[in-house]
Amino acid sequence: MKKVSILGKEQKSEHIWNVDEERKEHSNPTTFSELLGLNELFSLKVWKASVAELVGTAVLVFAIDTIVISSYETKTNVPHLIMAILISITVAILLLASYPVSGGHINPAITFSAALVGIVTLSRAVIYILAQCVGAVLGALALKAMVNSTIEETFSLGGCTLTVISPGPNGPIIVGIGAAQGLWLEILCTFVVLWASVWMAFDHSQAQALGSVIVLSIVGIVVGLLVFVSATVTGAKGYTWAGMNPARCFGEALVRGGHHWYGHWIFWVGPTIACVAFYLYTKIIPRQHCHTVGSNMISSTL
Template identity: 65%
Template sequence: MAARVVEDEESHGGNRIQPLSSTPLSDRWRHEEGKQKTPITLCERLGLEDFFSLDVWRASMGELLGTAVLVFMIDTIVISTFEMETKTPNLIMSILIALSITILLLAVAPISGGHINPVISFSAALVGLISISRATIYIFVQCIGGLLGALALRAVVNSTIEQNFSLGGCTLTVIAPGPHGPVTIGLDTSQALWLEIICTFVFLFASIWMAFDGRQAKKLGHVIVCSIIGLVLGLLVFISTTITATKGYAGAGMNPARCLGPAIVRQGHLWNGHWVFWAGPAIGCVAFYLYTKIIPRQHYHADGYKHDFFNLLKALCT
């Protein structure tokens, strides 16, 4: 997710990154000692060795702790800003979230590449910057981190705040008192799904691509890229919470692990439409990957694992 995602991701797993090649994976051959040509095996394409790499699992601890801190900080920000007596809680919340994400990216990027979000890990695997196996490990620990962050927040807030603010989690609807009894207010599932898809795609297109693109990442620098990612996320949070102007809707999640933690801890209505916070980002990631396949090759400067989704499917079918 950060500018050094390419270097950092593979340096900890012991896998040396090779330059991108326009030749399909099924036609590529790996040169070993003695210049003997051997075909790339299915295990190598899937990166199954990552499951048995101690370095990969140790690096994933950065993802676990980073996601835990992310959930604790963002959910605290959500609760505190709406508790404040201000006319612009959305603006303040968005600014604080942008700052928090930037700081966490700078802290975690040197360890694991700085994903702290299943969206980044999944899109990196689709594009081919990391293996499917490494992405699976990262997403798994990110979900655990989200749960730990929600548990930590629950331990420090009282039951009233937990109930009134849904532990700062991702919600489509809430149950509120009405003139004739409790009523459900919030956003339609279809609208929320479209917001997740659009916001996730914009997030990847407008910021994460700078981290994936080795040329831009090197030119802009680590700190600037992390700052841009935080700024774009903050803007998308502000847009998604403002454009709907609907009470009960917490805005676009764009991070399934962040939404999962409070849902497990708080239970109840946080599970209503929870699938949207997974399906929407997943579709957005696929749309972004298709974009990377459409643009001209001379404008594609992401060096990486090259086990991207299409080439992996092609290799499996041959």
């Protein structure tokens, strides 16, 4: 029995995004302050971790928007495919780089979902989301400082836009998609990211079996696939792809302004609805998973 117990302990591991051992102390909060995790508002450790979220999101915005611009500037018949592949690699690398410090969210949708399912406190989530928004603004400013005005106007800094205003023979032409279509794309694409990849990190059994490198790489691959699908299925030149990251969209809108604010609420409301839907899904599915053999069988023996 001791041998089995030791083996069980060795096989135990944290959730990929469970970034603080101290969270175990608050597994059964008894006060409103503990429920919200208000003590983390004054935790230097949490604020230091948020710096990784800030830097990670800044690099994400700069890298992804550069990829968008360069993909469309490249003389190829499949810019969407090139863009999706490069974004997959970029997202995976940035998640792997930031998760040891902060949990590697770099996306308010992931942070909000983590708070809903109880992996991080609401206070930590607020700090992270603020850091992500600041980082997104810095990333957009860095890109704006590097590109010329023609590129900026043509590609809208690679930002989250439902429409693009382009010059025409008889005046400006607005091309893109409608608000309803954009909202549904944000809801569905964000939910798929959470359901098909992020849940592997939230679920103890899958995170333990696969490991952080595989899980976070899968997140990047799923994001890249949804970028390709959302950009291709609409067939609209004025629409780049589903944002799935409110902070990224906010940074570009604040720096670029203008038509970036048109329908900007969609890039917040859509992911929020997806997060709530994902939370409800986690409450509906069975708590015990029969697909994992090793750890569950050992723990049930103890």
